[in-house]
Amino acid sequence: MLIELLRTRLRPYRRPMALAALLQAVEVVGVLLLPTLNAAVINHGVVTGDRGDVLRFGALMVLVALVVVAAGIGSVYFAARTALAFGRDLRSAVFRRVLDLSARQVGRIGSSSLEVRTVNDVAHLEALVLAVFTALAAAPLTCLGSLVLALNQSVSLSAVPAALLPVIAVVVVLVVVRMTAGYRRLQPRLDRLNRTLGEQITGIRVVRAFVRGEYERARFRRTNEEVLRHSLTVGRLLATMFPTVTLTANLATVAVVWLGAVRVDGGAVRIGTVTAFVEYLVLIVWSVAMTTFVFVTVPRASVSARRIREVLDTEPELAAPRDPVHPGTAPGSLELRGVGFRYQGAEEPALRDVDLAARPGETVAITGSTGSGKTTLLNLVLRLSEVSTGAVLVNGVDVRRLDGGALTATVGLVPQRAHLLTGTVAGNLRFGDPDATTAQLWRALEVAQAREFVERMPGGLDAPISHGGGNLSGGQRQRLTIARTLLRRPRIYLFDDCFSALDQATEAALLAELAVETAGATVLMVAQRTSTIRRADRVVVLDEGRVAGTGRHEDLLGNPVYREIAHAQPARMEAG
Ligand SMILES: Nc1ncnc2c1ncn2[C@@H]1O[C@H](COP(=O)(O)OP(=O)(O)OP(=O)(O)O)[C@@H](O)[C@H]1O
Numbered sequence: 001m002l003i004e005l006l007r008t009r010l011r012p013y014r015r016p017m018a019l020a021a022l023l024q025a026v027e028v029v030g031v032l033l034l035p036t037l038n039a040a041v042i043n044h045g046v047v048t049g050d051r052g053d054v055l056r057f058g059a060l061m062v063l064v065a066l067v068v069v070a071a072g073i074g075s076v077y078f079a080a081r082t083a084l085a086f087g088r089d090l091r092s093a094v095f096r097r098v099l100d101l102s103a104r105q106v107g108r109i110g111s112s113s114l115e116v117r118t119v120n121d122v123a124h125l126e127a128l129v130l131a132v133f134t135a136l137a138a139a140p141l142t143c144l145g146s147l148v149l150a151l152n153q154s155v156s157l158s159a160v161p162a163a164l165l166p167v168i169a170v171v172v173v174l175v176v177v178r179m180t181a182g183y184r185r186l187q188p189r190l191d192r193l194n195r196t197l198g199e200q201i202t203g204i205r206v207v208r209a210f211v212r213g214e215y216e217r218a219r220f221r222r223t224n225e226e227v228l229r230h231s232l233t234v235g236r237l238l239a240t241m242f243p244t245v246t247l248t249a250n251l252a253t254v255a256v257v258w259l260g261a262v263r264v265d266g267g268a269v270r271i272g273t274v275t276a277f278v279e280y281l282v283l284i285v286w287s288v289a290m291t292t293f294v295f296v297t298v299p300r301a302s303v304s305a306r307r308i309r310e311v312l313d314t315e316p317e318l319a320a321p322r323d324p325v326h327p328g329t330a331p332g333s334l335e336l337r338g339v340g341f342r343y344q345g346a347e348e349p350a351l352r353d354v355d356l357a358a359r360p361g362e363t364v365a366i367t368g369s370t371g372s373g374k375t376t377l378l379n380l381v382l383r384l385s386e387v388s389t390g391a392v393l394v395n396g397v398d399v400r401r402l403d404g405g406a407l408t409a410t411v412g413l414v415p416q417r418a419h420l421l422t423g424t425v426a427g428n429l430r431f432g433d434p435d436a437t438t439a440q441l442w443r444a445l446e447v448a449q450a451r452e453f454v455e456r457m458p459g460g461l462d463a464p465i466s467h468g469g470g471n472l473s474g475g476q477r478q479r480l481t482i483a484r485t486l487l488r489r490p491r492i493y494l495f496d497d498c499f500s501a502l503d504q505a506t507e508a509a510l511l512a513e514l515a516v517e518t519a520g521a522t523v524l525m526v527a528q529r530t531s532t533i534r535r536a537d538r539v540v541v542l543d544e545g546r547v548a549g550t551g552r553h554e555d556l557l558g559n560p561v562y563r564e565i566a567h568a569q570p571a572r573m574e575a576g
Contacts, residue, residue, distance in 0.1 A: 002298070002305040006129065009090055016078040017133065023075035024138040030068035032145040035279035037061045039153065042272030079133030087126035094118045094308060100316040103384060104344050109311065112195035113188075117311055120190070121304035128294075128301035135290040143287035150280040153273045156263070157256055161284050164252045168245055168288050172295055175241045180299035182234040187303050189227045196223045202468075238296060245292055249285035256281055318383055324403035330395040331360035332410055332491025332522050334381065338390035341376055349388065350376045351545045358538075360491070363515075363523040365533045367565055368542030374526040375416055377542070378494045381524070382411050394492065412490030414498040416526075418477035420469030425454055426461040428469075428480060432487030444486040447513040449506050450479035474501035482510070486517060493518055495525040499532060511535055530566050541565075 010017065037057050045054030098106070098114050106114065151158045200207060200216050207216050260274030336356040342349040351373045358364045366374050379385045380392050383399050392399045399407055412432075420428050429441050436444075441461060445451040453476055457463035469477040478498050485493065499507045511532065527533050534553045541549040541562045549559040556562040 001309055002302040005125070005305045005309060009086055010082070010129070013082045013085060016082045020075045020078035020082065020133045021137050023071045023078065025141065027068050027071040027075060028138050028141045028145060030064045030071065031142060031283065032149055033064050034061060035276040035283070036149060037064065038279065039272035039276035042275055043270050076134055079130060082133055083126050083130035086129050087122055090125065090308065091118055091122045094122065094311050097312055097314065101314060102317050105314055105317060110191065110195065112198050113191040114311065116191050116194050117307050121307050124297070124301045124304040125308070128297045131294045131297050135294050139287040139290040139294070142283055146280040146283040146287070150277055153276050153280070154269055157259055157269070157277050160252050160255045160259065161281055164248055165288070167248055171241065171244045172292050175237050176295050176299055179234055179237050179296070180302060182230065182237065183300045183303045186227070186230040186234060187307065189223070189230055193223045193227050196220055241292060241296070242289070245289055246285070253278060253281055318386060320404055321401045325397050325401050326403050326406045331520070333360060333395055334358045334492050334522050334524065335393040336377070336390065337393065339380060339387050339392060340389035341380060341385065342388050349545055353390070354547055356540055356547070358522045358524055360522050361520050362538065363525060363536045365536035365539045366524060366526045366542060367528060367533055367539060367562070369565065372542040373545040374542055375496055378413060378496050378524065378526065381492070381494060382413055383407060410490055411492045411494060412485040412488045413494040414482050414485045414496060416496040416498060418469065418474070418481040418498065420465050420472070420477060420480060422467050423465055424462050425457065425465060425480065428465055429484050429487055432484040433489070436487050440487065444483040447486055447517045448479040448483035449510045449513070450476065450483055475506070478502065479510070490521070492522045493524065495523070497526045497528065499527065504531060507532065528565065
């Protein structure tokens with residue numbers, strides 16, 4: 001899976017990869033030449049006292065060293081460029097796929113896990129690519145070249161590195177296998193830590209209000225300890241690997257020096273040969289250490305690759321139509337025909353056999369007790385979920401056949417939970433229409449009864465909005481999200497109980513302005529207050545996912561479900 005992912009995603013970077021490999025090869029050849037040149041300086045120059053040879057070979061060594069440095073810098077540059085561009089592309093691919101997933105699919109993987117996968121897991125693969133292109137190609141070449149040249153210097157001394165390599169190989173393989181298992185256990189714990197932290201930070205007010213600080217601290221400590229325990233397991237393995245490799249290498253160096261000394265003494269080997277041999281041994285150990293360094297990043301990267309592939313391979317369940325229909329400039333009628341919907345894993349359907357029609361210029365209120373399916377119904381219109389039975393039709397066309405962009409341009413939703421993005425007031429409003437003029441922004445704010453408070457904010461339209469709109473009140477957030485949707489000028493408006501945080505006077509003013517602004521459009525309005533419901537041309541009452549009644553407010557007063565809702569707010573009923 002890891003190889004496949006790297007192969008496909010690195011394809012666009014063949015050129016910088018080839019350059020990095022070429023420069024690495026130049027670097028390796030230079031590095032391999034240096035000990036032999038050094039041996040020549042000692043054997044031909046120093047031992048025989050020939051200054052000319054010392055200078056000739058010395059100058060050559062300096063030249064080779066300069067080439068090695070230049071090639072090294074170049075290869076790292078191209079390797080880093082490849083790795084960073086690869087990371088950027090992979091992050092974008094994961095992010096694009098996440099945007100296409102349905103709420104159910106995001107819920108199945110977990111939003112915090114998706115965050116970790118998009119950032120951390122991609123970074124692990126990026127680190128692997130960098131390690132591969134800075135070390136992996138050079139290391140085996142260096143190792144092999146050093147072995148051959150060491151053999152060329154002395155066959156008898158070569159027994160030492162020949163015995164050394166299998167020992168190190170066995171240690172590396174054993175550790176890498178165990179580390180893969182360790183990382184596989186560690187990664188979900190990191191997801192959990194992220195989720196716990198996210199929940200605690202976003203829910204900090206609830207935690208404080210319910211004096212659950214100590215409980216939450218303990219919960220975080222437990223998760224954190226678990227991450228520590230699994231990180232330590234992996235860390236211990238890592239810690240054993242490098243000392244084992246260096247210890248074996250140092251013992252080998254001692255063996256070579258001892259064996260070499262005996263042979264120099266006996267006249268079988270020259271001193272320069274032993275020096276070169278020790279240098280080749282150092283190179284062999286260096287290349288093994290570099291290979292080990294790459295292999296250490298492999299287990300973590302292969303776990304990350306699996307997690308990234310899981311996201312990339314998740315087919316968005318809200319499939320785009322093969323032959324999409326554009327609704328064109330039709331005014332925007334809406335119809336639900338025998339619609340049923342069941343959430344994954346739920347025992348009961350959230351909606352059953354719902355029939356509803358709304359024509360342009362008409363306002364239909366949807367009411368019902370909590371959990372009766374009102375939000376679910378609106379989500380089906382925008383295809384945020386897919387109907388289980390029946391069909392939703394916009395301008396007479398099944399939404400499953402409509403072009404996705406055209407559907408969202410035709411239908412505008414103001415969700416129940418107002419959510420704003422980090423930025424400014426204007427930036428959030430222009431989410432609705434990027435080309436909106438300042439005058440249009442103020443007009444939308446005026447309709448949404450938000451002009452006054454935005455004017456009072458420091459900077460007005462440029463006032464900062466913090467994450468989720470946390471620096472605004474619930475009612476202010478709601479009004480900005482209404483203005484944002486108004487700027488979109490959809491032909492069908494879906495208001496999901498988005499007036500609930502407003503006081504009655506503000507709500508009345510907003511509804512009056514809204515009626516003018518949305519005249520000619522189709523409006524579906526989830527509402528609980530009788531004062532709001534009464535303004536609608538028609539009311540649809542939902543009860544446990546079924547339509548329990550349809551008609552005007554006055555006609556429905558005989559309906560037991562509606563009466564219950566209305567009677568729960570007698571004061572408002574009279575006022576409305
Ligand atoms: N993501 C989900 N997974 C499973 N069941 C869900 C999910 N969302 C909602 N439900 C269930 O579907 C039913 C309808 O929920 P929905 O949110 O549509 O109700 P609602 O009428 O909008 O409620 P409220 O007035 O409280 O906002 C409820 O029983 C709810 O528990």
